[in-house]
Amino acid sequence: DAGVTQSPTHLIKTRGQHVTLRCSPISGHKSVSWYQQVLGQGPQFIFQYYEKEERGRGNFPDRFSARQFPNYSSELNVNALLLGDSALYLCASTPEALRHEQYFGPGTRLTVT
Amino acid sequence: DQQVKQNSPSLSVQEGRISILNCDYTNSMFDYFLWYKKYPAEGPTFLISISSIKDKNEDGRFTVFLNKSAKHLSLHIVPSQPGDSAVYFCAASAYGNQFYFGTGTSLTVIP
Numbered sequence: 001d002a003g004v005t006q007s008p009t010h011l012i013k014t015r016g017q018h019v020t021l022r023c024s025p026i027s028g029h030k031s032v033s034w035y036q037q038v039l040g041q042g043p044q045f046i047f048q049y050y051e052k053e054e055r056g057r058g059n060f061p062d063r064f065s066a067r068q069f070p071n072y073s074s075e076l077n078v079n080a081l082l083l084g085d086s087a088l089y090l091c092a093s094t095p096e097a098l099r100h101e102q103y104f105g106p107g108t109r110l111t112v113t
Numbered sequence: 114d115q116q117v118k119q120n121s122p123s124l125s126v127q128e129g130r131i132s133i134l135n136c137d138y139t140n141s142m143f144d145y146f147l148w149y150k151k152y153p154a155e156g157p158t159f160l161i162s163i164s165s166i167k168d169k170n171e172d173g174r175f176t177v178f179l180n181k182s183a184k185h186l187s188l189h190i191v192p193s194q195p196g197d198s199a200v201y202f203c204a205a206s207a208y209g210n211q212f213y214f215g216t217g218t219s220l221t222v223i224p
Contacts, residue, residue, distance in 0.1 A: 004156070035214075042117070042202050042214030043157070056211050090156055100145050100209065104156030 002027070004093050004105035012111045013081050021076040021108045025093030031055070032074040033102060034066055035090040043090055049074055050096070078110075086112045116140045117205050119215035127223050132190040134218050136203035139184065143205040143213075148177060148188045151200045151217070160201075161188070193222045 005024045013019050025032050031050040035043035048056035049068035068074045072093075078085055088109050092102035118137045126132045134148075144165040149157035163170040163177045163186070170177050176189045190197055200217045 033212075040216065042119075042204075042216050043212075044214070045211040048211065058211055092156075100147065100162060100206065101159045102212070103159070104149075106154065106156050 004091055004103055006091050006105040006108050008108060010109045014113055015081055017081050018079050021089050023091030023105060024073045026103055029093035029095050030072055031094045031096060032068055033092045034076045037088040037090055081112045083112050086110060117203060117213045117215040119203060119218050121218050123219040125221045125223060126193045128195055129192045132193045132220055134188040134201050136186045136215055137184060138205050142207040145206050146186050147204045149202045157202060195222045195224050198222050
């Protein structure tokens with residue numbers, strides 16, 4: 001069975017641009033969470049979605065938004081990119097909203113120049 | 114504000130010996146704790162967890178200890194193997210809400 005998949009693997013953008021990152025959860029998993037991991041730090045929680053509804057939001061500006069589709073895949077959008085947005089963006093899926101063991105994808109490496 | 118802290122950025126251990134990774138937290142509302150292992154170019158992989166109603170959980174070579182009064186947890190790996198070399202993150206959550214991760218400890222097991 002396929003694990004969590006994310007696309008693209010790597011991405012280079014310029015300051016001020018917009019980016020969309022995509023995530024497909026493990027089959028049967030209904031909840032998707034997004035994390036940002038800056039070099040040398042642990043993952044920081046951005047959003048959790050369950051059954052297409054936002055269930056949690058971390059301390060990130062409104063430039064960050066996300067959505068979940070009927071097939072439970074998800075998109076993370078970041079507007080007006082800043083140099084500080086350069087990071088590894090991780091997606092994790094769980095069967096239910098409050099399930100503790102999350103399964104992570106390999107991440108998308110975003111570089112903002 | 115870092116609610117979960119891993120104060121040792123790196124740790125080196127001889128193969129066959131015990132590896133002890135430590136984690137401290139500040140939020141007394143945390144009721145579930147997890148350890149993840151991460152290899153380069155891969156996402157974190159769940160390793161072991163512990164609920165706040167327990168003080169120990171064991172799974173094969175991996176044991177997690179929780180000291181609630183000290184707000185401290187540790188991961189013991191016995192015996193350590195070269196394949197255990199990775200970055201280890203501890204994470205905590207309160208009532209199944211967002212997870213807070215530590216900054217990670219890079220473990221190197223020397224053959």
